[in-house]
Amino acid sequence: MTAVIKLENVHKTYHTGEVDVLAVRGVTLEIASGEFVAIMGASGSGKSTMMNIIGCLDRPTEGSYFLDGVDVSHLDRDELAAIRNKKLGFVFQGFNLLSRTSALENVELPMLYTHDRLSSAVQREHAIHALQIVGLADRADHYPNQLSGGQQQRVAIARGLVNHPAVLLADEPTGNLDTRTSVEVMGVFQKLNEAGITIVMVTHELDIAAFTKRNVIMRDGLVVNDTPVERRSVAEVELRRLEQAQQAVKLSA
């Protein structure tokens, strides 16, 4: 399997005021195509900085980063934007959908900024297809404020998928969701991963990380643990268990 993400001795130092903050201090990491990785760590561990670097929103101060075989560590703002558009899909904690813009148009957004633009009809087709994948094709005309949190996050996932990225990046995707919805969203990710999509996710919740295949644990800007997940949670099973628990509560009441 080829490495989609390859970090070599990556450092990131922030110069804020008098003290330099060493957010990432030499991370070497390879993520192969088709993997499902959770990057974990407490706040201040450097996992968000890692996410920004992997997401091409920031550049490493030292070391190199190959994304899909291309060295992106020295690209300028516009080149990084083009890479983000073509190779990466983003899912955020706060959904980050454009308000008063329909689900369909939100999903079409990345295609607006693609270099070789498709016709409006083809864009629409792609967007609807992406919504179908996350099971929201029937909500295409709805505005974000008419959708539940889980549905909004699924629209965001569809937006992340629409340009067929090499990697789907998720930053605390379940942070704003309740347990049940979190499991549902993780189910969507698992299904996408089974279809061959590489997913990298940042989370600090152990039970969420358990849905992935590999856990990378960071502390003080370094990778301290990198292990495959042994007893992997399966979203469908977890959902059933949740339902049973709910039933039990109802019966006892």
Added chain:
Amino acid sequence: MRITATLRMALRALRRNKMRSTLTALGIIIGVGAVIAMVGIGNGAKSQVETQIASLGQNVVLVFAGNWSSSGVRSGWGGAGTMTVDDALAIAREVPGVISVSPEVRDHQQILAEGQNWYTTILGEGPDYLDIRQWPLQDGAMFTDQDVRGTTKVCIIGKTIVTQLFPGENPVGKTLRIRDIPFKVLGVLSPKGLSVMGTDQDDVVIIPYTSEMKRVSKRTNLGSINVQSASPDFSDSVQKSIADLLRQRHRLGQGRDDDFTIRGQQEIADAATATTRIMTVLLGAIASVSLIVGGIGIMNIMLVSVTERTREIGIRMAVGAHGRDILLQFLIEAITLSSLGGVIGIAMGIGSAKLLSAIAGWPTLVSVSSVVLAFLFSAAVGVFFGYYPAQKASRLDPIDALRYE
């Protein structure tokens, strides 16, 4: 990114904040409207003055008798008394480019007709006078060379004389008396209105200059000579030739002042339009200030909008928008606001100019060029005042923008 998609996005963003967009555009609407209306008023005044100047006639050169001085005492204009009918005939004969000449004597007399009387201007003129002044007759006919040679007692009269002496009648063929001498009315002039100086040009009785000099005022010299040159190109050379000719005829040696004054129509026109031109520029400048204030309003709102939509900018950048895509989006919003304001402002400006004409009776003239200019200027205001906020948006860091609450 395609312009149409950006434009659609801009329009949607503006629709989202209808009240705000309207108020922002209102600044430009008032600015552009004021410019259009003010410049319209200025141009209207200018064109009115131009019509008055055109009423002087076409390619007219006026030769006035000059002043005269003797041992320190100076007479006023016309006091020299050196300009004669022969001078006028010589100009007609000898100056190239002159097509007609009318010697002029001017007098003021009490006139009588049918029990009414009126104090008016008596003009002694040649038969070509009306052609030179481009002044058609409304009724009757002009006197002829024969009348001039024969010092006939005939006249043509202006509209004011008709209303004062012959109310409700056709005066042609009737008789009026100047200094008790009966003159037969041959024709009535079409109304000409006020002159550049504001005098009533229709309050006049025109008679052959010979009759004026021999019968009415008993003068031997002319007050002025109306000369018509063939075309505006001749104006300068004609003026110079007349000056040379008159100096020679009046035996004015080197170092002696002219005893006459020559004015081309263009000079008179320039002097008269200068004031209105200054007024137009001044009005336009004052109105432009409000357009600039409107532009600052746009800048203000765009800055607010950029701050409010920081997260949106972050999202767009995260999914691949370049800095210039964001720049273009906000710039187009600003330009849309300002040019929409411009279009409405133009309509309002034309409307208020028309209203002013209708209510205050001021002449207004909204030219196509001022409309086009106002529109382009309003769009330029959008670019100028929208650029800074748009640039600010385009330079945001996507990570900070995404985190912005």
